[in-house]
Amino acid sequence: MSDVYLGGTGLACVLGDDVPSVLASLQRGGVLPTPVAVAEGIHWPVYALAPSEGDWTQRLCRTVCNVASQTGDWGARTVPLFVASSSLDIGFMEHEKQDLRLGGDLQDFAGVVARALDWQGPVFTVSTACTSALNAVLAAAELIRSEDADQALVIGIELDNRFTVAGFGAMQLLAPDRAQPFGAQRKGLVLGEAVAALRLTSRPARWQVAGGANVVDGRNPSGTEATAVHAMCRGALAQSGLQPGDIDLIKVQAAGSPVNDAIEVEALKQVFDPLPPLVSLKSAIGHTLGAAGAAELALLVGCIEGGVWPSVDYPLDASLGIALSKEAPQKLRNILLNVVGFGGGHASLVLKDAGP
């Protein structure tokens, strides 16, 4: 059995095209979402990637190559590649004529990504809505633990498409202005675009992927279930050989939903007593759906290593009885990252600082 480490990260999101530019933007106070029209007279805010030249596929390939290159040199590129996405290539399909749409299959998107990277190894697609990237990390970690691979690349991708925005809008899950996780005036989630890459490796590095858990609870397909939050946290802790008191920071789901944010807090309080410091990243980059697990992990590690921390410029909901940390905790050994999503998906990952 091999241990699994995070050997490198890459990120492009609303804040910038790489981790240094993302952190610089965060330090300046971040950026606001931009309105996206999904139908006549219907607009929703989205934390979008900066506009760039080319068609949808060209932008995909360019962004993926940029983000993957941030994780270092991959040599012959024969190790497994995991492409995690909720919307896959639906943004491309929107621009196709109706009778040409969906002529291929669900693996075509990962095939385009692999060709852009000149990837020679096995290519997997993972699509479980908002938990896609964390599930890809869990699967890649199992390959490395079992010594079937010594490295793997996980890429979470959510690019521009009206289909997803319109779908979430039709489900009445979106806020009309901006994301306010745990906010007193929170009105729903705000979607975001991102491409994030995680290099997982058996070679020791500072951050160890100590364990994780995935729990699907279909009783409430668009909501958070307290028992599933308990199960994902406890499962991730058990696989990591940790107790609740060992966790020094929780990266919360907190998408800004009036109901789900409250359920998440109550469920976390039932597992962690007292609650460790909490950090939320969705007010900075939005909810990047299938990319969220990779994008928020890359951003959080970047913040810790870069000495930058997301600010909260809106009042929190006092009834929740929580605070969001204003800086990185001084003692920061074990971090729990939680992602909860559409379809009853709940996933947790424990990241351990294995440094001296």
Place this chain on the structure above:
Amino acid sequence: MSAWHTTAHFIAHPPPVDWRDDLARRIGRRPRRVGLWTELAMYGARCCLDAAGEAALPAGARIRVASQRGAWGATHAGLTQLDAGLPMPFTFMQSQPALMLAEVGRCLEWWGDASFALCRDAARTLQLAKLGAARDGLLFGIVEEERHGEPPRTEWWRLVPA
């Protein structure tokens, strides 16, 4: 765990004419607001578990589903609705693999580790599904809607470590 035992293998390709009635009888209700792809998955998963002689999937088991085309019909319908400026919430939901996993879990009276993954090499998808699985094993399915004359398919395996 390198050795696995297949306790049940169920295949419907195509499903029988009355498969929807059969599903309703097996789970005690008619699925509501789910798409064809999800319903096919529910039918195959439930039949496979029945063939294995298990009333419910054990909590420690995991579910893995693969599909080349996924919820093709719902996705196509959703794009058409988008073109018309009338996106409908249930059509969008039906296009999502995550909703299929939720409904399959519900019809097996189960919640736990479920995921949707695929690879051009189907053997690798199954190999990945087995890695790290617990003693309760795995319920693995391949589900496809009808397309270009190819009949719908729902094929499932109940696998446990030997």
